[in-house]
Amino acid sequence: MNSYAARVLDDLKARNGWESEFLQAVAEVFESLSEVLDSDSSYEEAGILERIVEPERVIEFRVPWRDDQNKPRVNRGYRVQFNSAIGPYKGGLRFAPNVTLSTMKFLGFEQIFKNSLTGLPMGGGKGGADFDPTGKSQYEVERFCQSFMTELCRHIGADTDVPAGDLGVGAREIGYMFGQYKRCRNIFEGVLTGKGQTWGGSIMRPEATGFGVIYFVREMLKHIGQDIEGKRIAISGFGNVAWGVVKKATELGAKVVTLSGPDGYILDEDGFNDEKIDYMLTMRASGRNKVQDYADKFHVPFYAGKRPWEVACDVAIPAALQNELNEDNAKDLIKGGCKMVCEAANMPCTPEAINAFIANKIVYAPGKAANAGGVATSGLEMTQNSIRLRWTKEEVDAKLLGIMQGIHHSCLEAAAKYGHPGNYMVGANVAGFLKVATAMKEQGHC
């Protein structure tokens, strides 16, 4: 690692030692920036790294609500407004029991570079709460969202900070939060993305992350002279991102054979059809968080407590959680003949797993490049809200495809320029960083 980057990282470790996910995300980016920093001292002179690891603002707040038994409950809410050098803060809200400030900071940090890669004017932010939606009634979720937004509404706005969904936050939660924002602020504006289709939401936003991932996979395959048709794909998760991945992969003639949940994974050798794809939505809406339901319904094998990476595949797409795929899983994939790993979740592969892929010449794409289609389409929703127009499915899809092809090109170009041809991780980190760092230099020491 470049000595300036190493110094800033050591200092960060000394001060934020317990924020392990955040430190992992920073270390990966800094590692990738070696040649950039070695060849140009202006980043150090402008103190870019010290500034870029420090969120511009962190908001932490109490979220009091009552459950269906009228019992008082309290959760912890967050919004990390990380970097606004190239646009208003933009990034999702995650509701999950394991959310901590470290989770929010790692996701917010990743979002800076992801948003930059889209080419759209969006800064980086992330938020959420340690609220567990599993088993909660619709009314509990509604009351929680209203309480959460009662505080958050004073910190966000269409030109300040535009949250969206993430794990545990889908169209229903965005609806409850938008309604509360409107009551509190008396403004109808594009303050959240992933909105409903009749009140400002962009067509295709629900599918966009998964579709974008498959567009990216197709570009990577094209680059090595291959086609997506006929490819056997193993994926994890069964939420919104996995749904979009399965839908587009199936449409393009690939065969997805797995899904996973906290309870284990299912193996469906026949691949997916419309009925099975729609059933993923039913499973998600049930709030049970159990992928075994799929196995029971379609009579396919279910492997309790196991990960899908032991299944032979051509392409693996982790679409669930950070650090869900470790070195042992990576070895299993390599043994099973996997040739390409494309991250649909944020930071799902551990650094050891990534090293194993690179050492074994597996084509590996980081989430900040491959899953940027979701936030990119959020950016398109913001544009439609600003100009008070609604684009057709064909218009949005064409723009999304163009953006994913643009990211693929930027990654390869930056990787080649800085001495790591074909390395999508270095390429994504460098290309994402250069745009933000240039803006920060031009805007002075702020």
Ligand code: GLU
């Ligand atoms: N949560 C998504 C992500 O990780 C989408 C964010 C957005 O649309 O603002 O990129």
